[in-house]
Amino acid sequence: MGYDVIVVGARVAGAATALLLARQGLRVLAVDRATFPSDTLSSHQIQPPGVARLARWGLLDRLGDAPATPRVLFDSPAAVLDGAFPSGGAIHSPRRTVLDHALVQAAREAGAEVRERWRVEELVWERGAVAGIRGSSGGRQLLTERAPLVVGADGKRSFVAQAVGARAYRQRAPRSFASYTYWAGLPVTAGELHQRDGLAVAVFPTNRDLTMVYMSAPLAGFDAFRADAETGYLAALDRCGGDLGARVRAATRAERLRTTPDLPNHFREAHGPGWCLAGDAGVTMDPVSAQGIANALRDAEGLAGAVTAGLGGTRPLDAALAAHRRERDRALRPMYDFTLGLAMYHSGPVERLFMRALAERGEPAEVERMFGAFAGMTPVDEFFSARTALRLAAARLADGVNARLCTAPLAR
Ligand SMILES: Cc1cc2nc3c(=O)[nH]c(=O)nc-3n(C[C@H](O)[C@H](O)[C@H](O)COP(=O)(O)OP(=O)(O)OC[C@H]3O[C@@H](n4cnc5c(N)ncnc54)[C@H](O)[C@@H]3O)c2cc1C
Structure with missing residues (x-):
């Protein structure tokens, strides 16, 4: 043929x-x-634009019992943000x-x-x-x-x-190594993304009631890590917020650890x-x-x-x-x-400023916008731009003025 x-x-x-x-x-x-x-x-983790394609092709119901995660908890030293994706989007993790x-x-x-x-x-x-x-x-x-x-x-x-x-x-050149495995008895209500200096961690639920816990770090640390990967993996999770290390230690590892520097x-x-x-x-x-x-x-x-x-x-x-x-x-x-910037494992002053501004505003639509950019739903350079910075600064100014107006004694 x-x-x-x-x-x-x-x-x-x-x-x-x-x-x-x-x-x-x-x-x-x-x-x-x-x-x-x-x-x-x-x-x-399939980002929402990928999920939308699978849905359009009629394949979304073939992904087994992996739950969709429409919410994400983003935990970094600068701020902790909890929010959804724009337009009801969700990550699927079959x-x-x-x-x-x-x-x-x-x-x-x-x-x-x-x-x-x-x-x-x-x-x-x-x-x-x-x-x-x-x-x-x-x-x-x-x-x-x-x-x-x-x-x-x-x-x-x-x-x-x-x-x-x-x-x-x-x-x-490669900048990272990664290591991940699957845990039973580690329930999560949202996807989790943790960032620390020299570390990124993702936690997402997948098929068969298992939760995938993934860490990555600068390649320079790979030799030391692989000398005792299990200890290094758990020590990395201990550095994250929300007791992640303790929650994982209380769960049961269901599969071997997979680690790669490639x-x-x-x-x-x-x-x-x-x-x-x-x-x-x-x-x-x-x-x-x-x-x-x-x-x-x-x-x-x-x-x-x-x-x-x-x-x-x-x-x-x-x-x-x-x-x-x-x-x-x-x-x-x-x-x-x-x-490539994320794979430097060190957020710069501008990113930290963005995160803090978002956390201080506590405006769900802005957090959604950021998660949409992380997910590739909107161009990431449009979100981390001078325009967004100005919008956040203007909103902050307006909040300040409103607060002062509300607390100012009324003129007689
Ligand atoms: C540790 C790690 C974690 C990741 N996590 C994520 C994640 O959470 N989300 C995400 O979106 N992406 C993730 N990725 C990236 C993702 O795995 C790849 O982008 C994706 O697999 C690319 O798909 P592909 O079909 O192009 O290639 P592949 O999935 O690599 O498939 C290539 C196929 O080609 C076949 N092949 C190769 N050579 C030959 C040959 N000579 N003859 C016949 N067959 C051949 C192989 O057998 C293989 O099946 C991760 C990658 C790594 C390494």
Whole structure:
């Protein structure tokens, strides 16, 4: 059978791309060296824009029993903020075993062929363009599959990106390591984000009544941490507010601790003759801001639109992919820069000022705006801007004037 598109990698970016292309009637083959359902080294907070996409694609009810978290408690030395996301948005945190499998199943239902335990080892080239893949499915014999377009959705260490020599840009060395696991008997009423100097911690409920507790810290501390990861992990939680350390110690650890220092940051050139990249293969950012899954779903949607237009003849494929790449970079750049800042693990005076101003105002709509920016619902650089600072300062001034008017003795 001939295919219109081959997708390498079938987790969030790959399975979503395959699903959307198949729904447009394209003949799609997706391959992954993994089998599904399976876990991958990743926590799994899906930001509200990603959740909205899953809802639009009719997949929200396939995420099992992971509760939605519409409220967040943000705890930093400058301020403690408790609030909701704008427009009733919520973070969902299904395990990757659940989410990735749901996407693979949906892609199959849409007509895509998904082959598991299929490792791509070479790309097929014809007249200077990628024309297919060569790989194996457990056996020694190499199999060849052909298509006019190969999508590399094969993660941050993308084989496809390396094989085509996709140029990396805005690349920054890893700044963090991360460590997380799952706890039984640790109920939470909201998601929790804790920030301390040299530390970030996230707490979110997930499937099977478990709560994921994730910490990350500067990479420089990784060697010392891994010498006794369990002690280091709990000591980190002890530094957070709200007795987090004590609450976790009173709970039961349900799974092993997963720890990684492999957290690169880069954009890659997104397309070339016969190939394009999706998800982490194209843009990878430190998970401290938990954007990768929502980014991958967003990328899948944009890419599928460009490919459908390009292969359907409504627009030259190259121009459609170039427009998609420009839009991807425009949309992700502010959050990428913000994420690199978070991965310094030290909030600057401006951020502290913002947090204090928000806490002092106690205005839920402003806190919502900030959570919306953290979640990628509104551009983060628009929130942390001189304009917001002025708005907060003006509101503070008005509060002060009102308070003085209210307490001033009435003139007779
Ligand atoms: C510790 C950690 C915590 C994170 N936490 C969050 C979070 O809370 N929220 C969030 O949004 N993001 C988080 N992320 C980021 C998130 O994991 C990624 O952004 C997301 O997985 C990207 O999806 P993807 O489909 O592009 O790539 P991947 O999920 O990496 O999938 C790539 C797939 O390609 C397959 N593949 C690779 N090479 C080949 C080959 N040669 N042949 C066949 N198949 C191949 C792999 O088997 C894999 O299944 C975290 C990441 C890490 C490391």
